Amino acid sequence: MEYNFGEIEKRWQIYWKEHNIFHTKENKKRKYYILNMFPYPSGTGLHVGHCLGYIASDIYARYKRGEGYNVLNPIGFDSFGLPAEQYAVQTGKHPYDTTHENSCRYKKQMNQIGLSFDWNRKLYTSHPSYYRWTQWMFIQIFNSWYDKNSEKAKPINLLIEEFNKNGNKFINASSTSNYKFNSKTWKKLNSYEKESVLLDYRLAFLCNNTVNWCPSLGTVLANDEIKNGKSERGGFPVYKKKMLQWHIRISAYAERLIKGLNVIDCSQSLKNLQCNWIGKLIGTSILLKIVHLINDDTPNINKNEIELFTSHPEMIFGITFIILSTDHPIVNKISISSIHHKNVLAYLAQEFCINENTENISGVFTGNYVFHPFIKNEKIPIYISNFFNVNNQTKSIIGIPGHDEKSKKFAKKFGIKIKTVLDVNETCINSDFLNGLNRKQAQEKIIEILIKNKIGEIKSIYKIRDAIFSRQRYWGEPIPIYFKNKIPKTIPVEKLPIILPEIDNFHPEDGKSPLVRAKNWAWDEKNMKIVPNTLIDYKYIYPIETSTMPSWAGSSWYFLRYMDVHNDKFFLDKEKENYWKNVDLYIGGSEHSTGHLIYARFWHKFLLDRGWITTEEPFKKILNQGMILSYSAIILKVIGENIFVSYGLMNKKHAYSSFQEIYVDLFLIKENNELDIKRLKKYKPEFYSSIFILERGTFFCKRKLEKMSKSKYNVINPDDFCKKHGIDIFRIHEMFLGPINQSKCWDEEKVNGIKNFMNKFWYLFHKNNTFQVSEENPTFLEFKILHCTIKKIQNKMQSFSWNTSISLLMVLTNQLTTLKCNKRKILEPLVQLIAPFAPHVAEELWYKLGKKKSIIFYNIPVFDPKYIVKKEITYPIMFNGKLKFLEKFDSRISTEEIKKKILSHPKIKFILKEKILQKLILIPRKIINILFK
Incomplete structure (x- = not known):
């Protein structure tokens, strides 16, 4: 008798919901906080690739409950962001409506696969009760600066006090400028000038910067939102463009972000990704004065200095030019003669496609130089260029064309000389006092001289860029800032949240946020409320910031809110934070290994600095799940024609030579990779008039094993699988495909093995269609194989090896079947062992065994050493x-x-x-x- 999975699964899901089984409260038990990376509720719902991490975390959550832990296993939705806004533009629906519909679908699917989430703690980043605190945190970041002496963030008021009372004391802060002023100077500054100084210290600040601009999406993109030079969302071209944007000074935390990796339990590859993203370099900083020529021979020494950085000071005699980025702060300060001024302005006004061919290097000469620190009267020209990955902190690079291919191409284009300073044996040549030295010897000598002459020092710098925090789009958290005489002011915290206003047109225009069209988006400073824009008088009523926050704002602290989701007095109660502390196990895809994890870790460290939480790192252990791979189907289209060619004819002689690959839905493919052309034309009207060139009377497509993705039409819907085979079989099948951290191919044919196992397991409890369990005492052998399995599964679960745990349960089931064992003292522990993997069947059998409460309230069995040692x-x-x-x-x-x-x-x-x-x-x-x- 096969078990009726449909009836059983429905019955127990209703029971779990009615009895609120998975609700978690703080108690005296040991806590364990397990978390999935925040899902975004897309319109297409979950596919089996998404389910992998959710099922894995659910198995572990159920197992830890069985070990006696108080398990927090919450869920919510990262519901702000670009995809919802794009969908709104396309359909005319409001993002709020589509987000709500999609999250309801996600919840239904998640419950359907038996996930033990505590839905009482559900949250949405787009809900005002949540983003009220995101706005509050932004205000705290804005009103903070980073003190490098204490290595922590402090209130900006403390910095202002220092400026007021400490005359010539330089504040060693996170400032990107070299402000050194005494108290008299500070007191003489007007409000606007003081704010300009403070913006160089604030952790949230406004500045003109070169950003990744996507015209098609109408918004700025972060580096992690770009793949191969195009937007990850939609694959649109992305350009470099100068814009006034809000930034978060994450670079101030670079060293702490690196050190913190030492206490996180995660793969070395993840740590390497984080370290590479942060990009610590130890090298030599060189400070040189800028000069420009009054005439051909007379240099004019500029008061400005330029900081250059090199990790190879032994190559200093090979420097023949300097590159500045277009957003280098000194670009607007140096003297540019009239002959170069027009060219420089024209170059700065350009937008550069970031995917542009690197062979097409461009730049502009500024007319300025620095003198070589070791070669008398040798001038090194200064250029501006957007085609070099300049250092984030110095925003400059040095050109050594004799030993760098890209620099060599730049030098040839602009007629700059090329010097070779190392021979094939890496011995110094062509310099008076380095000749014959090896690289290490030359490096030590150059550093010694630079330090002695007070123009250089050994320094650590970081590649990590300050995160751009503005997005020119509608569906995001409003930034709680208004502008009073061009000075940014924060909305009073007691008036938060500022609610996202209703507008009709969500699409950005000309780089401006859709919020510029909001009719009521001005701040009445006197009455402290939002009023119509028509009332703006710049005396009492001022414009509110129209950019919104990036999606990572809300996802950088959501794990804290889960601890105290219903608190309307503060974002987190101290007692609850002290109980849950941080996330014990964080499961998610490796695509979040850089951007999201760095942002979340920075945000957490800031909250620690200001005393609102007590832990340095938010996550104790991070586990990256592998991808589910699926065979996509690809057909060949003749470029420029509405003609399709069977794949086997690709390299044959015919009239067509150039093709593009088009993905088609899997349901359109017959056996032997044959395309069902009639069905294609029926379901896809755009193909109705297409011409199909057949091969032996058949049209074949190409099958390609790749990541399961909606864009490749190779996703598998878990709803269909569960309806056909059952939820517990789906859960076990997903986990049995391979190790959780490795990619694996989806193969539905292998489900038969899982079905046979589950039927065998069911038959251990049933004979002649009736439930039969013996009260007879087990033999020593029966106890031995049970307790050996318990011990092995315990070890496998500790190493997150779900697939081998299932293998052990299969072996145990086979052994008990051979022994014809149906004894209660063996079968009860067996049900408990399988419960995390197949919770519906386990609940059914547990009930039949006479238990009154859910199996989730019983401790997992532990092995008895006398049967093992x-x-x-x-x-x-x-x-x-x-x-x-x-x-x-x-x-x-x-x-x-x-x-x-x-x-x-x-x-x-x-x-x-x-x-x-x-x-x-x-x-x-x-x-x-x-x-x-």
Whole structure:
């Protein structure tokens, strides 16, 4: 009798919901906080690739509950963001409506696969009760600066106090400028000038910067939102463009972000990704004065200095030019003669496609130089260019064309000389006092001279860029800032949240946020409320910031809010934070290994600095799940024609030579990779008039194994699978595909093995279509195989090896089936072992075993060492009184079992091959003597 999975699964899901089984409260138990990376509720719902991490975390959450932990396993939705806004533009629906519809679908699917989420803690980043605190946190970041002496963020008021009372003391802060002023200077500054100074220290600040601009999406993109030079969303071209944007000074935390990795339990590859993203470099900083020529021979020493950084100071004699980024702060300060001024302005006004061919290097000469620090009267020209990955902190690079290919191409284009300073043996050449030195010797000598001459120092710098925090789009958290005489002011925290206003048109225009069209988006400073824009008078009523926050704002602290989701007094109660502390296990895809994790870790450290939480790192352990791969279907289209060619004809002789690959839905593919052309034309009207060139009367497509993705039409819907095979079988099938951290191919054919296993498991409890469990005491062997399995599964679960745990349950089921064991003392622990993997079947059998409460309230069985730890006795084996060899036996087995093992022993069989056994004498724990003739 196969079990009726549909009936069983429906019954227990209703029971879980009605009895609020998975609701978690703080108590005296040991806590365990397990978390999935925040899902975005897209319109297409979950596919089986998404389910992998959710099922894995659910199995572990159920197992930890069985170990006696108070498990927090919450869920919510990262519901702000670009996809919802784009969908609104396309459909005319409001993002709020589509987000709500999609999240309801996600919740239904998640419940359908038996996930034990505590839905009482559900949250949405787009809900005002949540983003009220995101706005509050932004205000705190804005009103903070980073003190490098104490290595922590502090209130900006403390910095202002320092400026007011400490005359010539330089504040060692996170400032990107070199402000050094005394108290008199500070007091003489007007409000706008003071704010300009403070913006160089604030952790949230406004500045003109070169950003990744996507015209098609109408918004700025972060680096992690770009793949291969195009927007990850939609694959649109992305350009470099200068814009006034809000930034978060994450670079101030670079060293702490690196050090914090030492206390996180995660893969080395993840740590490497984070370290590479942060990009710590130890090298030499060189400070040189800028000069420009009044005429051909007369240099004019500029008051400005430029900081250059090199990790290879031994190459200093090879420097022949300097590159500044277009957003280098000194670009607007240096003197540019009229002959170059027009060209520089024209270059700065350009937008550069970031995917542009690197062979097409461009730049502009500024007319400025620095003198070489070691070669008298040698001028090094300064250029501006957007085609070099300049250092984030110095926003400049040095050009060494004799030893760098890209620099060489730039030098050739602009007629700059090329110097070689190292020979093939990496020995210094072409310099008076480095000739003959190796690289290390030359490096030490150059550093010594630079430090002695007070123009250089050893320094650590970081590649990580301050995060752009503005997005020119509608569907995001409003930034709680208004502008009073061009000075940014924060909305009073007691007036938060500022609610996202209703507008009709969500699409950005000309780089401006849709919020510029909001009719009521001005701040009445006197009455402290939002009023119509028509009332703006710049005396009491001022414009509110129209950009919104990026989607990572809300996802950088959501794990804290889960601890205290209903608190309307503060974002997190101290007692609850002290109980849950941080996330014990964080599961998600490796695509979030850089951007999201760095943003979240920075945000957490800031909240620690200001005293609102108590932990340095938000996550104790991070586990990256692998991808589910699926075979996509691809057909060939003739470029520029509405003609499709069967894949086998691709390299054959015919009239067509250039093709593009088009993905089609899997349901359109027959056996043997044949495209169902009639069905294609029926469901896809755009193909109705297409011409299909067949191959042997058939049209074949190409099958390609790749990541399951909606854009490749190769996703598998879990709803269909569960309806056909059952939820528990789906859960076990997903986990049995392979190790959680590795990519694996989706293969539905292998589900038959899982179904056979589950039926065998069911039959252990049923005979002749009735539930039958024996109260007889198990044998030693039955106890032994059970407790060995318990111990092995415990070890496998600790190493997050779900697939091998399932293998152990399969082996145990087979062994018990062979032994025809249906004894309660064996089967009850077995049900508990399978419960995390197949919770519906487990609940059903647990109920049939006479239990009154859900199996989730019972502790997982632990192994008994007496059935596992072997105590062996060594027996001398004698033949007619003569010692032949020694043999070990388990001390727990009977003398009769030892005799059976002796008579079947290969060595004894060989000796007795042609002899007659007379007697076997066994003296317990002493000897075994075999008599024969």
